[in-house]
Amino acid sequence: MAYKHGIYTSEQATSLVSMTQTDSGLIVAVGTAPVHLASAPVEANTPVLCYTYKEAVAALGYSDDWDKYTLCEMIKTHFALFNMAPIVLINVLDKTKNAHKTTQAKSFDITDGVVTVTDPMLIDTLEVKASSEAATPYVLDTDYTAAYNEDGEAVITPIAGGGISTEATALYLSYTLLNPQGVANTDIVGGINITTGKAEGLELIDEVYPRFGIVPGIIVAPGWSHDTAVSAVMKAKEHNICGHFNAISICDIPTDTVKTYTQAGAWKNNNNFADKDCLLCWPMLTLGGQKYHMSGQLASLMNYTDSQHDDIPYYSPSNKSLQADGACLEDGTEIFLNSSQAAYLNGQGIVTALNFIGGWKAWGNRTTVYPSNTDTKDNFVNNRRMFNWVGATLVTSFWAKIDEPTNKRLIETIVDSANIWLNGLTAKGALLGGRVEFREDENTTTDLMDGKLYFHVYMTPPAPARDIEFVQEYDPDYISTLFA
Template sequence: MAANYLHGVETVRIDRAARAVQVVKSAVIALIGCAPVGAINAATLCLSESDAAQFGPLLAGFNIPDTLDAIYDQGAGTVIVINVLDPARHASVVASESAAFDPATGRLKTARPAISGLVVKSGATNYVVGTDYTVNQVTGEVVRKASGSIAAGATVQLSYSYADPAKVTPADLIGAIDAVTGAKSGMKLLPDTYQRFGFFPKVLVAPGYASLPAISAELTAWAEKLGGKALLDAPIGTRRDQAVAMRGPTVANSPFNTSSRAAVLCYPHVRVYDEASDGTRLQPLSARLAGVIAAKDLERGYWWSPSNTEIKGIVGLELDLSARIDDSQSDVNLLNSVGIVTVFNSFGSGFRAWGNRNANYPVETGLTTFISVTRTQDIIDESIRYFSLQHMDKPFNQMLVDTIVESINQFLRKLQGDGAVLGGECWYDPARQTEAELANGHAVFSYKFTPPPPFERGTYESVLTGEYLATIKGA
């Protein structure tokens, strides 16, 4: 209270009310890779398929449009996209390519998409863009203009450069910080996402690259820092027994040789429809699983396991896996038993994500091995840390202690009512505090909670008995 003189009346406001703890966003995916167009080495927010269009159409070799399509097939999700393909650096040149215009449509396509610097010529004649033809540089489609000098059905020679995903290296995806400008690239952009958007990604993917040991290790490290999950894939062509062996040291350079609770191991690749060939192509499971997790978070809550959820938009698997809910010798059960998330496909089930465990299983056992449980812990812990900002640097007294404790207890009671935890409690223990630490502005608050584990195994005891024969009565 102010010490100045007052002959009158005043009001002193005392704030003792508990403050709400806001839950951080969980359905946020970080996607690192290559796109034919779009911002380069910048964190770009995509909330819908409309936003995804800025990174171009589905084209072979570019994982960003492909993954965004896979994610939004599942329903919804917030995606932070980092495109590392720079056409100025990752380009190849086609010096001479022969192609013929379709006589009926007047169109042809370059052998490679995402082109620039196209030259169309016939013999010594160089045709003029806009006068003789038009070109879509993203798709590589060239259209003959009827008013131009290119004959219908003409065969021409093309030269151009094209954005080449094959030239993108692990170092490009991992990223760097420029020593002079401080500009960041690749995954080095991830820690700035909170400053830009107010949230960190909780699911990290780099489909098509996450099977490379350098990328899987870096994704996992970032997932640990950000309190998220890195979805890692086995390479294309991996057999079932090889996937299991990849969990150990006998397979060199394995992305599955990790015991991090922040890693989720995905196998096998899935088959999706390919419009370009009117057939199917392989796609990393991580692309679809990321969408499944985000959609499940929004529909049910982050404390629900993504397992036993139908995966939309796939038409098959890279290889057949036996799947029975009551067979411990089935392929999917074998994979789950070593901490690999897979796809369950049985009679009438459709294709379902199948597996509850992080990569720290089976080295560890218990609650800390479940994907849903550890995600719940990550989200609760982060939410409480961010809530604490409003109390930092206030005078430390009993009122502040009571406010913090009651705020967190209200938060835990709300989570219990939602079903995110079975129970929880926060407390301040004076015995834990020391005079030296309190004098240094440091206090310790404790809280505990129990997220519900998924119902992974059920046992029914079947008893065959004759006791009910006695219920048969004569006429």
């Protein structure tokens, strides 16, 4: 060490850690998209993080045919109806899979100078000839142009002076088209492709945080989550994401077979829907003549509600306004529940829609674990989300401390930093109280020798005020005011 004579300064790391603000409800939606309409298409089974409607449409395309292209419903719900961002979209409609595409070759009439194809054509596979017997095809951008119109239809236009005769009345087209009806629940479920070794479908949820650095908070699959095979995997994937995080999943009860509120309760019980991190919805919603799955609207409503409270999920989405002008079944039959019927569904652990005071609102605070599990930590939606969110924040905030020396300074830094953060949440009203302790009885000598530390987190999110009652009584003592 060099010889010193005088006054010197040095610095050391701050003993308090700034807590990482994790997204409270990043939605991950899995489904199908009209990729033939995308201007900057991404490969199937690739998570896409979108902050704008324009980004989503460029990557995945857009169509109002939500029965075939289920992610388009989520795109419109999240960006257009609730004006929220971001969202992660995973399209499983794969134009390279034989089951997801088919070929077509037939003659089309030229009408008003163009050929219009309503099939979901992949333009890059198009071949145009004068007839089926013609040996040589026409040349793109020399003899004709091909593009999609605003309705998603492919329009083939002969070029003046090109090889297509002005007297021609028809063209023979050969092309590949998407077959969204070929997508099965197994595609949504996904897994690991044994050929490529890559994850697909819901299995890609584990890639969201490594790709984008944002923790998944809500898993949805509108148009698919009523399928029990899909919902079972959604419930499995919501736990232990990347080995560290928990999310919630939101599923729908099928409204083509479940047509009354009493049947909805029976369906839930018959299909083993008791899960602390899962929400179940019935029926569907309508707005401007379009039908919406309630799971998608509820997810975006949670995002909107969180955004009004510093992105902390301590407010329940119940009694918050949906973007709806009605409720319905799959066949369009209108559904009007009174408050007692809606309360029955809530008592079965089902979220519904109620038009009582202030328009159509989400109604219900319970996860599907209710009523079989009465632990308030597990059966209230906001409590469940708060535990998931606090857990994710602790993981991301203190990850940098992994592999540091297990000494007093490390322990005090973690305890002090976490407690200051929890005190701030308490002052805000997001918690009734919270603290972190490093307890001697929970940290054995052998565990500490092996580098294992256990910190005990105590926290109490406020329960939603689900039942407010006023007791009225006639008080005869006020008769005396007549003589005052």
